[in-house]
Amino acid sequence: MAEPRVIIVGAGPAGTRAAEALVRAGLRPMVIDEGQRSGGQIYRRQPEGFGRSYAKLYGTEAGRARDLHQSFEALLPHIDYRPETLVWNIADQHVWWANAHDQDAAPFDALIVCSGATDRLMPVLGWHHAGCYSLGGAQVALKAQACAIGREIVFMGSGPLLYLVAAQYAAAGAKVAAVLDSAPASARVRAAPDMLALPSVLWNGIGLTLALRKAGVPVLHGVTPVEIRGDADQGVTGLVYRTAGGDTREIACDAVAMGHHLRSETQLADLARCAFGFDPVSRQWLPQCDAEGRSSVPGVYLAGDGCRIRGARAAEAGGQLAALAALADLGLAVDAAERAHLLDAMADYARFARGLMRAFPWPQHQAASLPDAAMVCRCEAVTAGDLRQVVRETGAREANRAKAFSRVGMGRCQGRYCGLAAAEVIAAEARVPVESVGRLRAQAPVKPLSISTGEDAA
């Protein structure tokens, strides 16, 4: 029997462990990744020639990060590694890829999509000003470029990343003006039992908050952002917010890092025609998958944050599980004990993830109270008012229909940063459950593709 062709998309924690499991089984997978180096986001590597230590970059995760990176390096002779390469479409059991030099369609018998996640954003009036970044973006600036995104930075939103990035900035010597958490302090206490599924991570979170306070950084809970002030020349100049007690305050800053936990990058799963379902806990549409990562499409497997937001450790376990599932489905031998152990671990990760979502809930109510002038779609400059008007005047109450009439989601980012919030705005205006609004349908190319693609080869 000819060696099965397995393709892995993504060289982060999930993709790395999936590749490892396949190589151990004697296969030579193709690993396609957009980045210059492996590692994904949370374990993003600094460029070659940078000197900061693993401890400085990854803190308590230094050991895991080093292990992951070394694991990938060890795989290199055994895999077909394609860095800086975009998978822009999936069709007919082929992955269509393109990079600066070439493009082609690679056939697969099994495909493991480890596409990761981005920040999840709730728009704020003024968030289009230069100087606004996602929390993940602020972290990349520091981790991968040793830069702060500004001189006086406000960190706001919710989720563990909020505290992590703010604490990393403070430790690196940047000026953190404030940390403004939209979640009430009580939410974390309520969620604590689930979060104790991973006690070491919970302890890390408490430590971060203490470190920030010790550095003199104001940390407030139950905050509602009102406006990011800015102008066309300077970009961001300040932030207006409302405290839990109802006071309105303003703080000067030249950068805002914002986000509400994460959203899965599901475009490739969509293009592979995987079935999706609405997850009411996270209020996102997610590709269906079984406990081992099998999607609804035979031969297509999903792992890591690109399937379910469960964090880096779950991504590693999930990548390994998906590879084992692919091997089993290809008729190859799999270690049942290894599989059982991984499934147990995943149960703990899932529980912890649920706890996180309860501790740091997506502030869906902020969508309804967004001022009309607030931009929802940054790419196309479509405001909440424009979107609401379309819902009223055309009766559009489904995501793709509203997109056709309002242009929300028609820009370069294809709805990554506006889609979830737009669904909440539509649902609030039309007075329907957000689930009924549906989700923006992914279209190729997954990211902008040059019209010159294929030129030299042709």
Add this chain to the structure above:
Amino acid sequence: MTGRFIRLDEHSRPALTLHVDGEPVSALEGDTLMTAMLQAGRALRTSEFDDGSRAGFCLMGACQDCWVWTESGERLRACSTPARAGLRIVTHNPEASWPNLA
């Protein structure tokens, strides 16, 4: 000192020079194009549909906010493109100089 991004570490790397809107910009090996442009200036490009400017958002190649242009009209995504000596970047769409083709 007018740059948006502030270097906190990794200062001792070889320098390189590129051009932005015709002006020389000094950057360091290992900078992305975004870092190179923003440690020297406030923005990456003018905004298409409002009169402001854009300076990127996600830094991980997802938001597509940081596309800039070379003088010859090539498109580069600044956060995922390494800064290179000799790059000649413009912060506004070069097709704006097409003659009106009506």
Add this chain to the structure above:
Amino acid sequence: MSAPAGHSDVVIVGGGLMGCSAAFFLRQRGLSVTLLETDLVGRQASGTNFGNVRRQGRPIHQLPLANRALASWRNAKALVGSDLEFMPSGHIRVCYRERPELVGAMEDYADKARDEGLSLELLSGNALRDRFPFFGQDVLAGSYSALDGHANPRLAAPAFARAAIALGAVIHENTRIIAAQKSGEDFVVTAGDGRSFRAPILLVTAGAWGNALSSQFGEPVPVTPRGPNMSVTEPVPYAIAPAVGVMTPLEEETVYFRQVARGNIVIGGSTRGPSFPDQYRAYVKPENLLSQLKHIRRLAPELGRLNIIRVWSGIEGYMPDSLPVMGPSGTTPGLFYAFGFSGSGFQIGPGVGETMAELIATGSTDIPIAAYDIRRFAAG
């Protein structure tokens, strides 16, 4: 067990541009209308096509219909409350150096079209390049139609639908018709959920699904569903006024583009993909996108610098002779058809609706439609 859900003068099955404009014009003539649409109005061919609003290139006998439609496009704001982003900024179709005989074909067409009120200007060499500097060096000559243009397909059918509703039409979306028959004086059409609708007149404007209904009246027709190959670029400063297309016998070379006011360039054509009418989905095959881009690069090389940000497709109904099925039924009095527009229905859409309304209300029309008679597909 179904209960009749209403009786009107006309039932229309199919909520694309043909059906929605027919509903509007029928209401203008005072007939009561119920329109039934499987999904949401205007979502398939009407909403996913390229958006060319061109008379140039149509069969000469179709120009009166196209002229009628153009009046509606120009008057869209007053007619349906939206200008549908119609840009009367011209249309040019060009041929390549290796087919010089097409210049003769363009001249020939221009002569005949003039008689029907379509005035075309032939350009080549320096005159062509001075006016349209973006053309690649292989472009030989072009035929320019100053009064043609383009519009936004996603807006058109929904706008006609809203205007029809404002005049009193009843439109049921998410209503899939599974059976139609004549019972006495009335047609009875039945939806999948059991609802039924009655009228003495039935108009089938069901696009690629038209045969499913015409077959129920003993006149099956060979409609082939195909998916248009559509892509769009990032926005760039507005600079290209006309819609641009290629005249060629080769499908893969037949590409076209138009720039919208916001700056994006919409691209269509080259090899078309499959569509899946049963699932209401169509996909752009990756190889078809690459073929399209290759041919766009030849037509307008400077576009090679731009990025494609999205592709889409839809479901269009094609007839073997590329002419629609339009007109009265050959078997059943009171039954009318307007479907199978073979990828060329957008510009004439409002004219089709207006003409079908005229035909239904008065019994005749001066617009030539004999070439579209369904009986041309009858066996024997």
